[in-house]
Amino acid sequence: MAENHTDKLNAILAQCIEKKPKAQKELFDLLSPKMYAVCLRYAQDTDEAKDILQEGFIKVFNHLERFEHKGSFEGWVKRIFINTSIEFYRKSQRESMVDSIDDVAEQAIDSHTLSELKAADLMKLINGMPKGYKTVFNLFAIEGFHHEEIAQMLNISENTSKSQLHKARLYLQELVLKKHLK
Amino acid sequence: MKNLKETEELFDGIFRETLENGTAQVPPGVWEGVSASIGSGSAIAGAAVKTALWMKAAIAAVAVSAVALISYQLVKEEPVKPEQVDSTKQESTETQSPAIVGTNNPTSEVDKQLTIGLPRSKNNNNNSIPPVTPIDETVTETPVSGPDPIYSMDANLVNPMIDHSPSTGSTQEEKPVDNPETPQQKEVKELNPTTEYTYFKDSSSIFIPTAVTPDGDGINDTYIINLVGEESVEIIVYSIDNEVLFRTKNKYQAWNCKLPNGDDAPAGSYLVKVIYQFKGKNKQTTVRKLTIIK
Structure with a gap:
C-alpha cells in the first residue's frame, strides 16, 4: 500500500517535471490542504497565508527536478513552505520582537486542560500570538528545529530564540487560562 | 509538581501532535495563480516565461497599433473638426493602457498583485x-x-x-x-x-x-x-x-x-x-x- 502510494507519487512527479498540467493540478490538490495549514500557522492573516501558499507552490513546481528522492517528498515540500513563510516574516517584520507581555503570570499549565482543546482552538491560539513568538514557537515546538537552526534561519541570536520561545509558551498559557476562566 | 522541562515538553507535544499534520481548506484562486506562473507544457520553465513575456509584448504592440490605425483612419475619413481631432487623440492615448490591460490574460496573478500598488494608483492620481x-x-x-x-x-x-x-x-x-x-x-x-x-x-x-x-x-x-x-x-x-x-x-x-x-x-x-x-x-x-x- 505504502509502496503503491510512493510509486503513484513518483509518477505524478515525473509528469510534473514534464510540465503536464493535469499532473500539476493533481499534485497541488494532494498537498495544498496540508501546506495551507502550515502557511496559516506562520502567516499574520489568511491573505498572507494565501500568498505564501501560492509563492511556495510556484517554488515547488519550478524546483521539482532538484528533489533528490532522499527522505520524504512531503518533508521536502514542507521545508520549502517553511522557508517561504520565513521569507515573508522577514519581509514584513513590522513589530520587532518586543517584550510586550512581561506581566504574564508564570503559571505552569495543566496539560490535561490543554489536551481538551481541539486543533482549531490551538490554531487560534497560535494565530493570536505576536509574530516573533509565533515563528519561533512554530519552528521549535511543531517543526522540531533546534535553537541553533532557528537562530540562523531568522538571523537572530540563539538566546533571543530561547527567550522568544519561553515568552511564546507563557503567552499561550495565559491565553489558555483566560479561555478556561471564562 | 513536575519539573519544568517535562511540562514544557508536554506542552509543546500537544501542539505538535495536533497541528503537525493538520490540514486546512484551501481558498479558491490559489491554483490559478500558481498555474499561471509555472508554465505548462514546455520543457524549460524559463523559456515558457520568456515566451509569455514576448507574446504579451507582441499582443500589446498589435493592439496599440490597431487602435492607432483605426484612429488614424477616423481622422482621415472625417472632415477635420477641431473638437473631433482632440477627442480622437485623447482616445488613442487613453486606449493604450486598456489595450495592454485587455491582453493581460497571460499576465500571472502574481504579477498583477505586485503591480497593483504604484502604477495604477498613479493613474488614479493623475x-x-x-x-x-x-x-x-x-x-x-x-x-x-x-x-x-x-x-x-x-x-x-x-x-x-x-x-x-x-x-x-x-x-x-x-x-x-x-x-x-x-x-x-x-x-x-x-x-x-x-x-x-x-x-x-x-x-x-x-x-x-x-x-x-x-x-x-x-x-x-x-x-x-x-x-x-x-x-x-x-x-x-x-x-x-x-x-x-x-x-x-x-x-x-x-x-x-x-x-x-x-x-x-x-x-x-x-x-x-x-x-x-x-x-x-x-x-x-x-x-x-x-x-x-x-
Whole structure:
C-alpha cells in the first residue's frame, strides 16, 4: 500500500517535471490542504497565508527536478513552505520582537486542560500570538528545529530564540487560562 | 509538581501532535495563480516565461497599433473638426493602457498583485484631479519644508480617499478633467473600492487621516497617523499660520489637539506634514490638510 502510494507519487512527479498540467493540478490538490495549514500557522492573516501558499507552490513546481528522492517528498515540500513563510516574516517584520507581555503570570499549565482543546482552538491560539513568538514557537515546538537552526534561519541570536520561545509558551498559557476562566 | 522541562515538553507535544499534520481548506484562486506562473507544457520553465513575456509584448504592440490605425483612419475619413481631432487623440492615448490591460490574460496573478500598488494608483492620481483650492498654494509656499520637495511624494503616496477630496493638490493641471470617468479610473475603483491605505510591494503602508474630532466622545479625539514598515518618521502639525503646534518622531504619539499654550485648538484647517522613510526606500515627505471638527 505504502509502496503503491510512493510509486503513484513518483509518477505524478515525473509528469510534473514534464510540465503536464493535469499532473500539476493533481499534485497541488494532494498537498495544498496540508501546506495551507502550515502557511496559516506562520502567516499574520489568511491573505498572507494565501500568498505564501501560492509563492511556495510556484517554488515547488519550478524546483521539482532538484528533489533528490532522499527522505520524504512531503518533508521536502514542507521545508520549502517553511522557508517561504520565513521569507515573508522577514519581509514584513513590522513589530520587532518586543517584550510586550512581561506581566504574564508564570503559571505552569495543566496539560490535561490543554489536551481538551481541539486543533482549531490551538490554531487560534497560535494565530493570536505576536509574530516573533509565533515563528519561533512554530519552528521549535511543531517543526522540531533546534535553537541553533532557528537562530540562523531568522538571523537572530540563539538566546533571543530561547527567550522568544519561553515568552511564546507563557503567552499561550495565559491565553489558555483566560479561555478556561471564562 | 513536575519539573519544568517535562511540562514544557508536554506542552509543546500537544501542539505538535495536533497541528503537525493538520490540514486546512484551501481558498479558491490559489491554483490559478500558481498555474499561471509555472508554465505548462514546455520543457524549460524559463523559456515558457520568456515566451509569455514576448507574446504579451507582441499582443500589446498589435493592439496599440490597431487602435492607432483605426484612429488614424477616423481622422482621415472625417472632415477635420477641431473638437473631433482632440477627442480622437485623447482616445488613442487613453486606449493604450486598456489595450495592454485587455491582453493581460497571460499576465500571472502574481504579477498583477505586485503591480497593483504604484502604477495604477498613479493613474488614479493623475486622472482624478480635483479643483485646485487655495490651500495648495499655502502648501507650496510653506517655507518650513525640509530638504525634500513637499510634493515629491504625491505619485507614490496615493490615498484614494484623500485624493478625491478637494483639498489635495496636484501639479498636473493640464490634464483633461472634464472626462468624468476614464477607463483607468474605473479600473482602480474596481480594484480598490474602499481601501484607505497605500500598499507597497513589501506591505509597508501609510495612512494619514485628514480629520480629527476632539469632542471627548472617545472616537478620533486625538490625531495619529497609521504607518507600517518604516525606518523613520517625523510628524509635524502646523497651524494655517505656519506655527508648529506638534512635532514627534514617534508614530505612536498622538496629537491631543492642544495649542502650545495649552488651549484647545479651535475647529478649522491645519496642515500635517509627514516625513517618513520605508525600509530600503528613500525619504519621502507629504503634506495634507487636517481639519478639526467639533
